[in-house]
Amino acid sequence: MARSVSFVLSLTLVASLSAACTTLVASYAPVFDTALNKLSEDSARLTAAARAGGPERSYMSQEAVVYYATTYNVLDRLTERARLTRGGVACPTNASLTSFEAAVPDKFQLPQDYTDLDCREFQLYAVRFFVVQMDYAHETGGTLNRAEAQALGGSLQTAILGAIETFLASKPPS
Numbered sequence: 001m002a003r004s005v006s007f008v009l010s011l012t013l014v015a016s017l018s019a020a021c022t023t024l025v026a027s028y029a030p031v032f033d034t035a036l037n038k039l040s041e042d043s044a045r046l047t048a049a050a051r052a053g054g055p056e057r058s059y060m061s062q063e064a065v066v067y068y069a070t071t072y073n074v075l076d077r078l079t080e081r082a083r084l085t086r087g088g089v090a091c092p093t094n095a096s097l098t099s100f101e102a103a104v105p106d107k108f109q110l111p112q113d114y115t116d117l118d119c120r121e122f123q124l125y126a127v128r129f130f131v132v133q134m135d136y137a138h139e140t141g142g143t144l145n146r147a148e149a150q151a152l153g154g155s156l157q158t159a160i161l162g163a164i165e166t167f168l169a170s171k172p173p174s
Contacts (some may be wrong), residue, residue, distance in 0.1 A: 003053040026087040026118060033164065035074055039127075040160045042067060046132075050144040057145070059138045068135055075128050082121045083111075091119040101130040107132045120170075123163035129156030130156040 046067045049056040056063045094115050101110050108129055111117075117125070134152040138144045144152075 026082070026085045026170060028167065029081070029085070031081065032078060032120070032167040033171075035078055036127075036160055036164045036167065039063060039071060039074055040157060040164075042071070043131075043153060043156050043160065047144075047149045047156075050149035051146050051153075053146075056142045057149075059142050059144070064138060064144075068111045068131075071131050072098070072128075075124060075131065079121065079128070082124055086116070086121065087118040089118060090116050093119075093123040094122055097122065097125055100125070103129075104132050104136055109137055119166050120163075123159075123166045127156070127159045127163050130159045 046056050047062065049063070054063075055061040056067075058064060062161060094117050097110055097114055097117075101108050108123065114125075130152070134144070135147075137148050137152055141148075
């Protein structure tokens, strides 16, 4: 009898630990992959056109207005989805997000629980920071000059790639 109780307790413990482990890292969701790849394409298109002297150079152009509105909307939706499916382990680099907030405090704000963000959420806030940086430079001068489009577009693409890689890390092997 004691042996069967011990066995049942062991099974219960293993099941509990397994359930806890499944929430440590959020599972893969293809929506993040798709949305981030599209964001990468849209960002590359905008910055290439700005470098070439197209209407996208102007902050008030329809192309720029649509790009920023769409990009912030996509990031809001992805960030909320990531928050709702947050893994149980906070990203060890979360404290560095305060430097992003300090760089552009009127345009970039962290949530109160930023120290609890998982690495997927961290990456989305990093992407948002680089979008905000490009938006700020674009708005400040009224145009995005060739050098700004090159530098800021490159940083944004690197951040998006980092986010894609982080989301892909949770993808089960095929």
